[in-house]
Amino acid sequence: MKAGEGMPWPKATTAVLLALATGVAGCSVEVGLSDDPSAEAASPRVSSTARLVRDLEGLRVAAERPGGGYDRDRFGTRWKDIDRNGCDQRNDVLARDLRDVRKRGDCVVVAGTLHDPYTGRTIAFVKSDADEVQIDHVYPLALAWRMGASEWDEDRRERFANDHDNLLAVWGVPNRQKSDSGPGEWKPRKAFQCDYAARYVAVAKKYGLPVTRADRDALRTFTASC
DSSP states (O other): OOTTOOOOOOHHHHHHHHHHHHHHHTHHHHHHHOOOHHHHHHHHHHHHHHHHHHHHHHSOBOOOOOOTTOOGGGGOSTTOOTTOSSSOHHHHHHHHHOEEEEEETTTEEEEEEEEOTTTOOEEEEEGGGGGGEEEEESSOHHHHHHTTGGGSOHHHHHHHHTOGGGEEEEEHHHHHHHTTOOTTTOOOOGGGHHHHHHHHHHHHHHHTOOBOHHHHHHHHHHHTTO
């Protein structure tokens, strides 16, 4: 197998992707002609999944580099208010991802309920036990460093580390288990694998980050469940 080439698609995955590609090619026409309301309702999902597949296949595949020189501080100020809404990114993400949120003032989340996307478990968040709910980098910082972020300037790394698209409130236990692993080494519960893949691929595309062959193959499997 040549460098940069991935493993062959599993037969089931290949069939799914062929069906998606075929459906999208005629999607706008078929929706207009169909008498079945369910077909029209399903078409945005098909289109979205096909777009995800195309974005995934458009990512460059590369091997991980040595991680020498990595330090969290290389990614700038933690939870910097890069969107300038007056609240730091951690509290922004808690307010976005938790339910029944209570705040101190306009920004500081002091309590809420998390339906953990990685495990499905319901977690009661209180600020006095903040480690129970953590903010995960979907595309991990240390992995990004090994995949090319070591060559970015500090401003780009800081934006990456504080980008809402790459941040997710999760239960602390799976976050520690995930650590700096990519999808080839760690995966969330099956019900969240499609959404996880969509987030991971979108962030990789946005910042021009490659993926390893193992991560690409795992993401292919995840998108087959979309």
